[in-house]
Structures are given as structure tokens and as C-alpha cells.
Amino acid sequence: MAENFQAPVNKTAHAFDKGRLESMLSTRFFYAPAFEIYRGVAGLYDYGPPGSSLQANILAEWRKHFIIEEHMLELDTTILTPATVFETSGHVARFADWMVKDIKTGDVLRADHLVKNVLEARIAGDKEARGQAVRVVEDEKDKKKKKAKPVKLLDEVVAEYERILAQLDNYSGPELGQLLRDHNITNPDTGNAVSEPQLFNLMFASSIGPTGQHPGYLRPETAQGHFLNFSRLLEFNNRRVPFASAQIGRSFRNEISPRAGLLRVREFTMAEIEHYVDPENKRHERFHEVRDVELDLLDRHVQSSGHTTITRISIGEAVDKGIVANETLGYFLVRIYLFLIKIGINPKRLRFRQHMSNEMAHYATDCWDAEIENSTGWTECVGCADRAAYDLTVHSAKTGHPLVVQEELKEPIVTEKLVVGYDRKTLGKTLGKGFAIIQSVVGGMNEAELLNLKGQLAQGSAVIVSPEGQQFKLTPDTLSIEWKTFTQSVREYTPNVIEPSFGIGRILYTLLEHSFWSREQDVDRGVLSLPPIIAPTKVLIVPLSPRDEFKPLVREVSAKLRKAGVFSNVDDSNQTIGKRYARNDELGTPFGLTIDFASISKRTMTLRERDTTIQLIGDIDEVIPIVIELVNGSMDWPEACQRLSIYEGVQSLE
């Protein structure tokens, strides 16, 4: 029986070191700049084997957590999109960022990022001048640039800078231009002044077909592919609302000057949900299941007042108080939270921030971002927007194809209306064109005017006058006005859309930061504490040496794991067992199985846990089911320690 399984692991013995993490991610080929041997292209990254596998596992978990759990309708639509679609959706006119040009070199910078970088550097310089500790926020491309000059600022200047930074996302292009002038902001790379902010559209353009006559764009989001298929989706769902469509796919944004590694890239994998609801009923039938879950919220009012104070509040209370607009939005915020926690994001570094009014995308009426803290600050990783009826309405208007729900009313709506009847034959014959004028005048009357006309006719006749002053005399035999009963049994409406939209690369990168630490006794021994469900490899099988005598057991263990759906890797290289495990700690492999001479003679096998490096020992047929349960999450490590004995040879192997 293992007694000391709770030996604490000190994961914070060494401060987080971004350079160390990045070097490890590169060496282990989690990801690397694309076209590296061609000197790369900013904002494009390739995922290597562990990165691809980690991404695939995150997506598989996403599919289970959202699509399968909520019976969403999955879609896979095209990236290439004809220009007319994005003209209608407003992206051609408005999906743009403000950029400035260095007036001498012509280098292009994103205006808001320029303001942010310069003001943050000045605040840091002020702190240094005041002798305060500076929390270094690293900039990927050039760490020196962010190093602040120690210049003390007036207290009111610091306060002003902090106010600007708190609502930076809320400024328009001309306002950013004013800020640049007011605060003397120049290109920090060159010291040169910059131009007035100009809009730059973020979509990549191309041309479809051999004649060059069909302009198109690469989609900047997967959402339009959902909306254009709305009628088919509704039909597939037996015409019932609410329902959701979901799609995992690549999108493209021609970022102005991407510098932040995986956090700002030009090509990325998204996972998007479009949840269609009745605008008059945004309740959610499973809201009661999540009501008591507490979230850290940062609403728009707090930000507008220049602050970033977090409120921790249950989603039930947040919806009751109107902080979060409705149950459906609230339900998804919690589901997003639960997903992120499940894959290993630190809940203490996760908050939900509401967009300010100028910050929102042109199609949104409300938006909350799940922001995750990392070495660059708080990063938007999931957006949860209420797009209202915007997209379905504009596409329907443009194409003439109705994108609406027709709902059979349980109780038909009965209304009484005045209906006008003409003796078309007589009127047409006697009045010719005059008949059309009468129809136009009478057709334009409201209920009161019609009632008045009805009264006159009841008295024998009435005279109506056209806008041009022409007079027509009407009698009850040529024109009748009667009350009629109308029964409406179908209600037609354009649904509203709640859209949770996940940037998978950003989530993956922040997860790597949250999972990374170094062993207390050796800072060079990095570990990625990824949860088993998303770890690239679940189990590493380590034979003592590549000698043939271990091979039958390796095959046996590997086959038994595979039969249970647990896929393992074998490392039979010539390196020491300790080195092989160290490599796999960096790859985030949670469990290791060592096969040695005792395995052959006595059928025992040791089971190693990545974080504690504790090894347990037991009969092969006893260890295998325990590993399977550990990987599937139906057993935790302390329980495994109760079931197997501690292996005392740990030190010699590590």
C-alpha cells in the first residue's frame, strides 16, 4: 500500500518562464513558424505531432461537450465565399481594423496596438522610476522594445493612461488618431511619426473560376455558412426552434502586423455554434442545471467608468439582475466555462468581459468574451455574441429567400378588420383610370377614416378626393366596407442568434502556459501537466532496453490498452529510462509503464505518474485496468495509490 502518495509537488518553485516554454514547444515540435526554412511568414504556424494531437483532442472534447451533449446539428461549409455574401453581411464595408503607417519607412502598425504598447511602456517606466517592481509583459517579436525607459510621470498622467487603456477597444479611428497626437505617440521601432488611422479590411481576397470574373474571399468566420443553410437546418430539425448548428473549421484574417505567436494569427481553427431562438423567449430549458455556477464577470458599465474590477456572481443572479441579458446567453457562458475548466484552463485566470458599445462587431447587439490570462495579459479566447436577427434578415432581404420560422399557434390569433369591396366591373367601365385613383385613396385610409367612409355610404353616398383634387362620388352598390374576422394560426418570425465562437489556437496556447512548470530540483526539467483527456499521448510504454526479449510484453500491453481504446506510444530508444520519461513529461504524457526483467520473470510492471513521478508496481493484469480507468477519468491517482504498492526503485530510475 502506498503511503506517501500525497507527497506534495511544488509546481511554483520556479517563476513562469516564457522563453523556456517556447524553446521547449519548439524543440518538441508542438508548433513552429510555417515556411520556417523559407524564413517564415508572420502570423502563420504549423502544428507538429504533439500540437496536432493536442488540438485534435481539444476538438474531440469540444464535439462531445457541445455537439453531442446538446444534440447540435453539425455543418461543414466552404471557406471560399463569393464576394456578394460578405457584401450583404457587412464584412466588406466594416470587417476592418485601423492601421497607421510610419511616415518614413512605410511600416504598417495596428493603431490600437500602437497606443497600447506605448502607454503600457510609459507606465512601466514610471513604475521603475518610482522604484516599484515592474511586471514585465513580453512582446514576442522584440522584447527590448517593451523595456521601459525609467521616466517618472505625473500622477494624473498615469491615471489618464490607465483610463485610456481600460477602454481602448472603444475608440473609433479618428479618436485613435487624436490619442496619437495628444500623447505624442510615434513608431517605437523608428521614432518616426505615423499617419492618420486608415481602415484596412481583414479579409483575404481571391477569384473563383477560370475567367477571373467571380471575386471571392476566404471566410473570416464560419458563421455565414450556418446562416445561409438556415432553412435546410430548420427542416432537418423537424421545423422546431430552439436548436443550434455547430461547425469546426479554418478561418482567415489578414492581420495587420501579427507578432504574438499563436495568439494572433492569419489562419486559425475555430469552433462556432449558432443557437437559434425565438426573440420573444430567450429562456433555456436547461438553465436550472447551471443557475448556481459562479463566474467572474467584468461588465461594460465597470469598464466605461475606467475600471477592471471583477464581480464573482452566480449566473442565476447575473441573469436575474440583468447583468447578463437572458438565460440562453447565461447558459452558454457557463457551458463555455465548464468546457475550459475540463480541458485544464486555470479557473482563477478566466473571466468573462462584456464588450463596450463601440467595440462590438457590426452584427452584434451584445457580446461577452471568455478572457484567459497569460503572459501577454488577458486574451479573448471565446466570444459569446448575441447577433440578434441581423444576419438572417440581411441575407433574406438580399436573396428574397425567407429565413424565418413558422410556428403553429396553439391558440390562433383572431382579429377583426374592415374590408373594402369594389364593384370592379361597373367602376372600371364608368371611371376608367379613375378607378385606380379610388383604390389608391381608399387603400391608404386608416381604420378611423374607413369607418367614417362606411358611415357616409350607409347614408346613401360619399365623395372622396384624390391628392390632385379630383372628386369621385361613391355609392353602396359600387363600394362596400364590412367588418370581417381573420384567424391567424401561424406566427412567422426571424429567430435571434446566440453565437459562442471559440479560437482553438488561443485556447491551446494559454492552456500550454497554464500547464507548464519546472521540477523544483532542476529548472531545466519542464513538465506539461495536461489532463489525460487531452494529453497528446496517454501512456508511454518504456522497455528497459530495445532488446528483443522485451518485445512480446510490449506488444501484449500495447494491444490490451488499444482494445480498451487507450492509445499508447512505445519509447525503446537507447537513452536512459529517466531521459525518456523527462522527454515525455515535456510532451505532457500523464502515465508511464516500465517493462523490465522483473516483468519477464514475475509479470510485474511499474506505473509512473507524470506530476509526482511516483511509481507504483503490480501484476501486469492488475495494472492495465487501473491505467485504463485513470486515462478515462473514472479513477484518480490517489485511488490508484490505494490499489497498488509504491515502487521503491523510483530514485534510481529518475
Added chain:
Amino acid sequence: MAENFQAPVNKTAHAFDKGRLESMLSTRFFYAPAFEIYRGVAGLYDYGPPGSSLQANILAEWRKHFIIEEHMLELDTTILTPATVFETSGHVARFADWMVKDIKTGDVLRADHLVKNVLEARIAGDKEARGQAVRVVEDEKDKKKKKAKPVKLLDEVVAEYERILAQLDNYSGPELGQLLRDHNITNPDTGNAVSEPQLFNLMFASSIGPTGQHPGYLRPETAQGHFLNFSRLLEFNNRRVPFASAQIGRSFRNEISPRAGLLRVREFTMAEIEHYVDPENKRHERFHEVRDVELDLLDRHVQSSGHTTITRISIGEAVDKGIVANETLGYFLVRIYLFLIKIGINPKRLRFRQHMSNEMAHYATDCWDAEIENSTGWTECVGCADRAAYDLTVHSAKTGHPLVVQEELKEPIVTEKLVVGYDRKTLGKTLGKGFAIIQSVVGGMNEAELLNLKGQLAQGSAVIVSPEGQQFKLTPDTLSIEWKTFTQSVREYTPNVIEPSFGIGRILYTLLEHSFWSREQDVDRGVLSLPPIIAPTKVLIVPLSPRDEFKPLVREVSAKLRKAGVFSNVDDSNQTIGKRYARNDELGTPFGLTIDFASISKRTMTLRERDTTIQLIGDIDEVIPIVIELVNGSMDWPEACQRLSIYEGVQSLE
């Protein structure tokens, strides 16, 4: 015990009807033209819920069959690619098709497709004129166009047409132009003549970054992303060869005039493997496992002689006889075959065709296509090319980054060489520039010349003459020539690449054709007999009605299936059970569970099999594990029929 479970199902009672299949696929939203409400764009399709799910299941099976089974290194690289990469790879110059223009309307047609369509139509017209049955090959866009005029041709003309068609892929552009003239081929849509064939590059172009100075393309294959990462992959694999990288992702080809539904599209999902081998050893360590598997082969010699005769042969024999070039290529052909059969492709409609020399892509030295027969003929669904060292060599030459393997030699290669030594000080001082001339002349000598010089020096002195006639006298103290021993312990080579490349959309569509049939008693009742492993939904739970009393059982059954990893759907709509099952037969759902009043009172449940429509009955806790085994493939339907009783109420429900 069920006795009549082997009641035969007649799946061929009705001839295959493409129109019926397509209408069903559209109604059930397997896929649809993208941007349909904007009148669509040729060659772009969206997958709806069942299509997305079918595609995801095919890819999951692919990942298991190839990546996991063979421990391949998975990659996920970018679609956007700077132009310089495709300039190096040869795609900018050569990844093109021959197109012709209608000289009056300007309509663009693919030259080889034009020849094929017109000659096939003439042959069909000839058959009709001779009173033979015509096998109609349908053209998606316009079925009438393919309808042949019944014109009898001379026997030798028919033979000539057939010879041209058998080697159509082998013609160059000018040769296609000659064929058009020789055989009077015009645009069948208009009757107008067409232009000379011109090359049209199939890559979509775009521009990366805000300044428009970085031209790029959307990748037409995922392969270059593998090659550019070769060094990192080799390192990840502990510098061992052979190994393979694998990638699933979107690629783009600007097809000239796509008309064939999912079979020829402009944006598609590929799954590509690049297997790196020692060019001097293309044996495969698992070849013995597949040696006896028989394939239908159509090699290039048969095609060049104008025939399409298939040879059925074991892969072992094919490699021994040199029909298939090496074991690695042969191994992959079998693995491709096994994968396609596993997901439900009819093995009788699958052949492997070798490319003819002019047909091959510019980078390939040999290529075999897995072709699957469908309503349009034989379609290339998987290519298996030997790209030799082409790509790694050109990228290495362009970038200066070595893309090579360094192999430690077990026995070092020892060589003796003559080495020249100079007294640099003296020669430099006395001769100045003359020293450089001496070095150049001596450096250019071969072994015989050096031996001669060595002999002269041994005699006291030697005179050498520069190309310009300048003479230098040398003595043993200023110049020495000695034998030295060199030991080479590392062999460096550029690996060869074997590339199996899968077009997932083509496979998916042909699979739908192979799986589709109509019930003998009612041609309108279509069924998709998809294997459980790839069926979009595995189990449909059908409560008798949407009433609340059935809900607890529905939840219980659904939860128990989910716990075992089997995901089910519930159909509790108001339609009859028969109609609900008919809908799910069209969706390919293999099993159905009916929950009725007996389920509540006696805890019994019926289990329905899609193809036979036979229903079995048993206790809920007895039926669930059987369904799980059926879905996982560890039990077949006849065995299930042995374990449960036939439910006699079948007819009333259907």
C-alpha cells in the same frame, strides 16, 4: 429464438437511380450546393448534419487505420502558402490543366473532358444505331447533352475512339488540339468551334499582409507542408527512417468547369501520408502481413496498348514480378484497399490503375490510383505516388537548408586519398598572387596527375604551367603530396517519398452510391446500408409517442448507451413509428430501439435492424449490451438473432 433472421433482403430489386439518390441526399441534407440561396457557385458544396457526421466518422476511421496503427506523425499545416514555395515545387509552372474557349461565347471547357464527352456520346449513338443497349453515363449538369444521336460509325472509327479514350490522360495540350481538329469536335452546348488548348493554373491566388507585396496561393495539396517540416519531423522521430507524416486538411483547386457534384470540386478535404524511405531500401517490415492480399490491377502497359483489362493478382506476386515497383508501394496499396473495404466500398468496384508516363504529376516517378466505379464511370479516389526525392531536393536547393537523413554507418567506409600540403608562408611571400594560381592548378588535378607530380617532386623539383602559360617551379619543401586515410562513418541521403493521398469527398460520394438501394416492395423507400462504424447515427431511440411517461426510459437507455461510447438520437416526433424508421433508413442509421407501453410495464424493448427491418425483443438490460456489441462490431446481426427473440409485431409497425 429467432429462426427466420436469414430472410434474404433483395437490394437489387430496383436498378440504381441516381436522381432518386441525389434527391434523397438533398432532402436529408447530406450535402447541398454552397451559397444555394445566392444561386450557388460551381464546385463548392456544404455538408449538412448527416454528411458532416459521415465525413467525421470516415476521417476518424482513417486516423485509426493509418495514423494510430502505423504510428505516423500527424501534422496540421497552413493552407495559405507564399508563392515562392510553389515556385520551387514546380506548381506555379506546371500545376495546370488544358482549357479551350468557345470561340463565340467565350465559355471555358476543359480540353480532355470535352474530347471524352463528345467521343463517348458518339460511341453511344453508334450503339443505339446498331440497336444495342446503351449504358447511360449521366452528366450532372445537363443530362440531355449526353443523350447520343443514333448515328452508326464505321467499325474502325469506333476502335479509334476507344483507343483514344483508353489513353486520354496521356495526351499533351497540342495533341489534344490535334484530336479536336482531326475529329471535328465542337462545344456540344453551342455547336461552336473551340480555341487551341491553353494552360490554366489551378491554384487560387491571394496576397498576404496589408501592403499587398506578398503574393500567396491556397495550397492545392497538403504535401508541401509536410516536406518543409521534414527536419523537425526527422528529429521528432529520433532521426530514424523510415517513418511517415500524415495530415487531414482542406485543399483548393480552381477547376475549369466543375460539373460532377462532389466528384470534382474547388475546395475539398484531403488526407495525405508522406512516407519517407531510404532510396536504396524500399522494403517494408510489415509487407509479409499483406503479401497474399489480391488486388485488381490495371498497369500502364495494358493501357498503352489501348486496353483496360484487369489483372487480379496477389500484391506479393505483383511486387515479385515488378508490376508494382517495391514493397513499400505495395504495402500501401493493400492498406488503402483494406481501408476502403472497411468503410463500405464494394470491392468488386475497386481497382488500382497505374498512371501512364505523360499523365503523371510533375513531381511523381510512379503512381497508382485507387479507382472506384460509380454512375459516372471509374473515379480516382486515392492516389499513391512515388515522389522520389523530388520535393525535398528542390526545397533544399532553394533554401540551403539540408533536408537529408544522416545515417550512422555500422561499418565505416575507409578510403585512401592523395592530400596536398603547401608551405603557405614561403610560397605566399615569394610568389604573391602566383600562389593562388598554383593552388588552382594543383587543386584541379586528378589522381593520376597528382601521382605524376608527386613523382617529379620525389626527384627534386617539378614545374607546373598555368592555363595562361605562366610557369612555376616547385620543390618538396614548399609542396608535399601524401596518401592519407579517410574514414566515413555517416552516410547522408535525401529520402524518397511514397505518398498515399485520399480525396475524402470522392470516397464519401461513391460510398453513398454503393450503399444506396430501394426496398423491393416500395421503390420510394430508400435505404443507405452504411456500416455501423461510419453511420452518422448508430442508434435511433423511438418512443411510441412524445408523451412524458416514455421519457424516463428514453433517458435511461440513452445514458447507458452513451456511457459505453455509443451515441444515439431520439426521434419523439408525432409521426408514425414506421415513418420515423423510414427517415432513418435514408440517414443510414443501422439500429433502432422502440420504447412502448410494454417497455414501461415489462421492461422489454425491441431492436430493429435497418437492412432486414427484422425486430428482436428482449429485456432492456439484455438488449443494451447487444446493441453496444453490434455497433462496436464485436457481434453481427445473425448472432444477435440467436440471442434475442423475433418480435412478431414487425408488420404493424412498418
